[in-house]
Amino acid sequence: MPLTPRDEKDVAEAICAAIAEDAPLSIEGHGSKSSLGRATQRERVLSLAALAGVTLYEPQELVLTARAGTPLREIVALLDAQNQQLAFEPMDHAALLGGARDDATIGGVIAVNASGPRRIKAGAARDHLLGFRCVTGRGEIVKSGGRVMKNVTGYDLSKLVAGSYGTLAALTEATLKVLPKAETEETLLLRGLGEEKGLAALRKASGSPYEVSSLAYDPQGDAAALRLEGPEISVTTRRDDLARFLAGFGGATEVLRADESRAFWTRVRDAEPIAGEGVIWRVSLAPSDGFAFVERLRGAGAPLVAHIYDWAGGLVWLRLETAADAHATAIRAIVDALGGHATLIRADAATRARVDVFHPQPSALASLTRRVKEAFDPRFILERGRLRAEF
Amino acid sequence: MSLVMPLPEQAIMARREELLARLRAILPAANVIADETARRAYECDALVMYRALPLVVVLPETVAQVSAIMALAQEMNVKVVPRGAGTSLSGGALPLEDGILLGMSKFNRILEVDFENRCARVQPGVQNLVISKAVEYAGFYYAPDPSSQIACTIGGNVGENAGGVHCLKYGLTTNNILGLEMVLMGGEILRLGGKHLDSELYDLMGLMTGSEGLLGVVTEVTVRLLQKPVSARGLLLAFPTVEAGARCVGAIIARGIIPGGLEMMDAATIGAVENFQPCGYPLDAGAIVIVELDGTPAEVDHLVAVVEQIARAEGATETRVSQSEAERLRFWAGRKNAFPAVSCIGPDYLCMDGTIPRGRLPEVLTRMDALAKFHGLRVANVFHAGDGNLHPLILYDASKEGEIERAEKLGADILRLCVEVGGVLTGEHGVGVEKRDLMGEMFDETDLAQQQRVKCAFDPQHRLNPGKVFPTLHRCAELGMMHVQGGKLPFPELPRF
Ligand SMILES: Cc1cc2nc3c(=O)[nH]c(=O)nc-3n(C[C@H](O)[C@H](O)[C@H](O)COP(=O)(O)OP(=O)(O)OC[C@H]3O[C@@H](n4cnc5c(N)ncnc54)[C@H](O)[C@@H]3O)c2cc1C
Ligand SMILES: Cc1cc2nc3c(=O)[nH]c(=O)nc-3n(C[C@H](O)[C@H](O)[C@H](O)COP(=O)(O)OP(=O)(O)OC[C@H]3O[C@@H](n4cnc5c(N)ncnc54)[C@H](O)[C@@H]3O)c2cc1C
Numbered sequence: 001m002p003l004t005p006r007d008e009k010d011v012a013e014a015i016c017a018a019i020a021e022d023a024p025l026s027i028e029g030h031g032s033k034s035s036l037g038r039a040t041q042r043e044r045v046l047s048l049a050a051l052a053g054v055t056l057y058e059p060q061e062l063v064l065t066a067r068a069g070t071p072l073r074e075i076v077a078l079l080d081a082q083n084q085q086l087a088f089e090p091m092d093h094a095a096l097l098g099g100a101r102d103d104a105t106i107g108g109v110i111a112v113n114a115s116g117p118r119r120i121k122a123g124a125a126r127d128h129l130l131g132f133r134c135v136t137g138r139g140e141i142v143k144s145g146g147r148v149m150k151n152v153t154g155y156d157l158s159k160l161v162a163g164s165y166g167t168l169a170a171l172t173e174a175t176l177k178v179l180p181k182a183e184t185e186e187t188l189l190l191r192g193l194g195e196e197k198g199l200a201a202l203r204k205a206s207g208s209p210y211e212v213s214s215l216a217y218d219p220q221g222d223a224a225a226l227r228l229e230g231p232e233i234s235v236t237t238r239r240d241d242l243a244r245f246l247a248g249f250g251g252a253t254e255v256l257r258a259d260e261s262r263a264f265w266t267r268v269r270d271a272e273p274i275a276g277e278g279v280i281w282r283v284s285l286a287p288s289d290g291f292a293f294v295e296r297l298r299g300a301g302a303p304l305v306a307h308i309y310d311w312a313g314g315l316v317w318l319r320l321e322t323a324a325d326a327h328a329t330a331i332r333a334i335v336d337a338l339g340g341h342a343t344l345i346r347a348d349a350a351t352r353a354r355v356d357v358f359h360p361q362p363s364a365l366a367s368l369t370r371r372v373k374e375a376f377d378p379r380f381i382l383e384r385g386r387l388r389a390e391f
Numbered sequence: 392m393s394l395v396m397p398l399p400e401q402a403i404m405a406r407r408e409e410l411l412a413r414l415r416a417i418l419p420a421a422n423v424i425a426d427e428t429a430r431r432a433y434e435c436d437a438l439v440m441y442r443a444l445p446l447v448v449v450l451p452e453t454v455a456q457v458s459a460i461m462a463l464a465q466e467m468n469v470k471v472v473p474r475g476a477g478t479s480l481s482g483g484a485l486p487l488e489d490g491i492l493l494g495m496s497k498f499n500r501i502l503e504v505d506f507e508n509r510c511a512r513v514q515p516g517v518q519n520l521v522i523s524k525a526v527e528y529a530g531f532y533y534a535p536d537p538s539s540q541i542a543c544t545i546g547g548n549v550g551e552n553a554g555g556v557h558c559l560k561y562g563l564t565t566n567n568i569l570g571l572e573m574v575l576m577g578g579e580i581l582r583l584g585g586k587h588l589d590s591e592l593y594d595l596m597g598l599m600t601g602s603e604g605l606l607g608v609v610t611e612v613t614v615r616l617l618q619k620p621v622s623a624r625g626l627l628l629a630f631p632t633v634e635a636g637a638r639c640v641g642a643i644i645a646r647g648i649i650p651g652g653l654e655m656m657d658a659a660t661i662g663a664v665e666n667f668q669p670c671g672y673p674l675d676a677g678a679i680v681i682v683e684l685d686g687t688p689a690e691v692d693h694l695v696a697v698v699e700q701i702a703r704a705e706g707a708t709e710t711r712v713s714q715s716e717a718e719r720l721r722f723w724a725g726r727k728n729a730f731p732a733v734s735c736i737g738p739d740y741l742c743m744d745g746t747i748p749r750g751r752l753p754e755v756l757t758r759m760d761a762l763a764k765f766h767g768l769r770v771a772n773v774f775h776a777g778d779g780n781l782h783p784l785i786l787y788d789a790s791k792e793g794e795i796e797r798a799e800k801l802g803a804d805i806l807r808l809c810v811e812v813g814g815v816l817t818g819e820h821g822v823g824v825e826k827r828d829l830m831g832e833m834f835d836e837t838d839l840a841q842q843q844r845v846k847c848a849f850d851p852q853h854r855l856n857p858g859k860v861f862p863t864l865h866r867c868a869e870l871g872m873m874h875v876q877g878g879k880l881p882f883p884e885l886p887r888f
Contacts, residue, residue, distance in 0.1 A: 019873065060645045061748050083647060113589060124589055126597060127566050138873055142841045143834070148746040149559075149778035150818035152552045152601045153826075153833055154860065155842050156565065159597025163590070180647030203507050209530065209618040211686065234690030241687065286586035288507045314508075314588055340587040359591050364579040371848035372593050376841070378871065387592055 029105030068107030089116030113163030137377020462578030475547030481823025515546025552601030737786030
């Protein structure tokens, strides 16, 4: 039975009690992703689900504040009604991990710095977190940042907590920058170019002035996809300009109109094209290295079942056949040579206990990372063992 | 002057000769500046009211030298202040009398331009504008554009998380860098990020950005490059009052339009600008708003029409739309000259920098006026209206008895007002020494202690740029203590709350 605090003071009390008893705590939003990452050494679970509700929303100011346990879908619906959005497009893991769709909390989304295909233009969750309140692993209530768009008062701790997987602090409230939704969108598909050329077309387009907001290549359908968003008039002219700009690559062109386009990118966002049996990896690299990475992996004999490229080739989702080390050695060796990082997103618990789920760091960086953890949580009370076996 | 810096440590001063000798073993003799006259050139940054003569100035040329200097400083317990171009407006690069001033000006090369991955690797001493100039031929640029961009360096931009008029749409420094190389106080060299997106585990690059030289010395930056929009047009909108201008800004954003630039000036600034270098601003306006829309010509034409219509509905007395590139630049010329122009109407000015929720603008301006009257000074206003970032320029005359102190008091009152309405002490210029003692207005003791613990993770002896940002220096050992209040719970296994 998880502890379910109702306010920030309760959260602080629960964490202080855990410190006093040296009882490691796991933090949960809806617990939809507890099978991800390293298994935590936990004695208790602290659920933030009851700490819910939007406390401030000013559409004109482009700002929204919500308690950490607020369901993401509630926030999305509220924004939708004002024609606004979370521009970083948080992904939904249901296709990869099972479970119900749309079951994340905003605290969980920030804790994993989740973002989708628009990442390359609009930024990640980290770029949209203006400020927050939390309870640290020392049991102290701390706030940082603010609610305004430009702020350099003190250290930007928002960047630290975004993507910290609950290992530094339990977020209790987050203030986010929200943005207007585009009036419409369209997707230009180039089919039949093959993987290497398809990806080259994406990179060319990403350096074009046509403000392409998402660029993915799906080998399953041999489709290079380019999303354009904005006012109707702008989208149609840019689509034509872009098609001309890429004409040299050849291939058949096809256009997905508004709703089709949205559905397409939701599938890419959630990595649906690679769903199925096996282990799943997520690799972030320089866009021009995406294809080289996959080629080398094939060359190393890895049993690749399905893959998809997002972020103009800079993000590769992979599904491989199961193996004792989940192919970590092969994948990491290639990524280390190219530069970037690889995360094991899905594998059974025994594998995740054996293999580093997150990319190993050089020693100076690893010890700094540990000192930062200690600055917030010196007793390793929160999510102990989530990131690394040692902390 | 109200600012108190920690007293120079005599133990450090006493070992100056030894320090110089050991620095000369690391660097060519010409790169160790010990002579007093030469050191004077570094005695302040753009916050000129505070000055201090550095113990020694060093100008390293390689990362290995930076690393060796840092390790030496750590070993000898000497403080280090990193410096780019010294254009900081908050005293972030103010030297310490018992500290090494680490000038990064010789790190001035662009190491790699990679259009395919839309990025460039540059050394920290490269000026912001130089990056854009270097990639212009291929249609690219680096988006964050502080007004000081001819002079300020990318290392200093990272130090301050600098912004500019493009930042409403394209983000600040933090949103436009991909990788950093840095040297820690002990001399360790770290690389964060690279050409890929998002760090795994803690985003230390995000933390470094805006950390005002307190956590490490940046020795290389990978910046994101953007393709220049195919076209851009400007609108010059005049309003009878600042309130009307502010309403128009809100209405534009509410309509879902995020312009490439959205700036506002009040009557005092308009007058100063027209006096300085006339560019045709309407002199009878209470406020003017400059809007820049960029994108494809079709999109820009469409948006120009929408914005013009919004402006009329909000009571604009005049709306001009640029018909040529020259005219667009003319609209901006006055805004870009606002600071020097204002310095012609009063001998000195103090440039403040707070951000407020945009909707509170009219109220804040009215109350700011009252505060200025109370202190017997004048204030001119230019602001990044789109994101609520204000730059009140407080006019004063340093030669008049007590005016500096009054200007400082007014500045502090203005920043307190910003925080009171839900804003922050600084939007882009940093805390430095200038706003250091106001940090308590925004943060309580616990918040500040947590920030300083982060500092301890990087620099446990507080040798890197001490005396900046935090009002009181705590020792890391004391910050590490835990106070567990909750104590033991009687039945820990039972669900609570
Ligand atoms: C190890 C791991 C890796 C993941 N990788 C990615 C990824 O690369 N990209 C992506 O888009 N999504 C990723 N996710 C999925 C992400 O968790 C979901 O999209 C969604 O955010 C889960 O919401 P939830 O409320 O169910 O979170 P939960 O499953 O309950 O928690 C997810 C993580 O967030 C932490 N957390 C939850 N609430 C809080 C809070 N209030 N304060 C502090 N920490 C909190 C938890 O401790 C846990 O580490 C990952 C999740 C985990 C656990
Ligand atoms: C006329 C004028 C207009 C300005 N307009 C703007 C504006 O529009 N927007 C804006 O944001 N700012 C503006 N500024 C402020 C200033 O230009 C910026 O803060 C700029 O980023 C400072 O860069 P610099 O190279 O001069 O850094 P410096 O002033 O030398 O240093 C700034 C800070 O960064 C640290 N630092 C410098 N280099 C490094 C390094 N390599 N590693 C670690 N730390 C380092 C220093 O210790 C210091 O704390 C303006 C200043 C002036 C004088």
